[in-house]
Amino acid sequence: MVINDWIHSIAGFFIMLSMALGVDCGPNPFFVHKYFLFFTLFVGFNLF
Numbered sequence: 001m002v003i004n005d006w007i008h009s010i011a012g013f014f015i016m017l018s019m020a021l022g023v024d025c026g027p028n029p030f031f032v033h034k035y036f037l038f039f040t041l042f043v044g045f046n047l048f
Helices: 003-022 036-046
Strands: none
Touching: 003 036
């Protein structure tokens, strides 16, 4: 894999993790706070 592929893979993991921590969808055991969605925005913005 090229380094760019590794960066996109790690960023994708962080996006999925922050979505699990920030989205309150009923009995979500990972929900912490809705402001974790700002982390999703930050990671997605830095991919450009």
